[in-house]
Amino acid sequence: MAIVTFYNCDPKDAPKTTMPAHLGANAILTFRGKLLLEKRRDSDIWGLVGGGCKKWETGREAIAREAYEELGVRIPKDKFQKLDIYDNPGRIAAFRDGSIWRMVIVVYGYEFPEEPVLRISSESKELRFFSKEEIPGIEIAVTHADIVQDWFANGGKGSAHS
Numbered sequence: 001m002a003i004v005t006f007y008n009c010d011p012k013d014a015p016k017t018t019m020p021a022h023l024g025a026n027a028i029l030t031f032r033g034k035l036l037l038e039k040r041r042d043s044d045i046w047g048l049v050g051g052g053c054k055k056w057e058t059g060r061e062a063i064a065r066e067a068y069e070e071l072g073v074r075i076p077k078d079k080f081q082k083l084d085i086y087d088n089p090g091r092i093a094a095f096r097d098g099s100i101w102r103m104v105i106v107v108y109g110y111e112f113p114e115e116p117v118l119r120i121s122s123e124s125k126e127l128r129f130f131s132k133e134e135i136p137g138i139e140i141a142v143t144h145a146d147i148v149q150d151w152f153a154n155g156g157k158g159s160a161h162s
Helices: 059-071 142-153
Strands: 004-007 022-031 034-040 049-052 081-086 092-095 100-111 124-130
Touching (some): 022 059, 022 142, 034 049, 049 059, 081 142
Antiparallel strands (some): 004 092, 022 034, 022 049, 034 124, 081 100
16 A cells, blocks of 8 residues: 555545645756656655755755755755746645645756766665656656646746646
């Protein structure tokens, strides 16, 4: 059984939140036009690198920390470009412990200048760069799928989200 189940604009099936809104930071990490995704251990689906901001962290501090924790790569926080904010109220994560969060996600971008040496963390099963053509063949967390789709729809130059 998955540790977490994600919902996005699904009022019929999404449970009511039990916790305050949660600020998350996720990254569009690319190398030569391909997008880095992680196969999540908690849900066995693909997602963007990132996670929740700690109490006194900025989004850039959080994504720099998450990149190091999940990939073993140090990227200075000022190297991340803020791309967009995804704040629709239907973006929900329901955890096995019973906590249900509304997620507000700040998306940051970073292009690796050379192919990075990545380390798989305990949160991931696999790390892989995907081309636009490979994306339809994989299952992506619904809370990240629109972000990925927007990225590729805009030619990999930022978000097409409004």
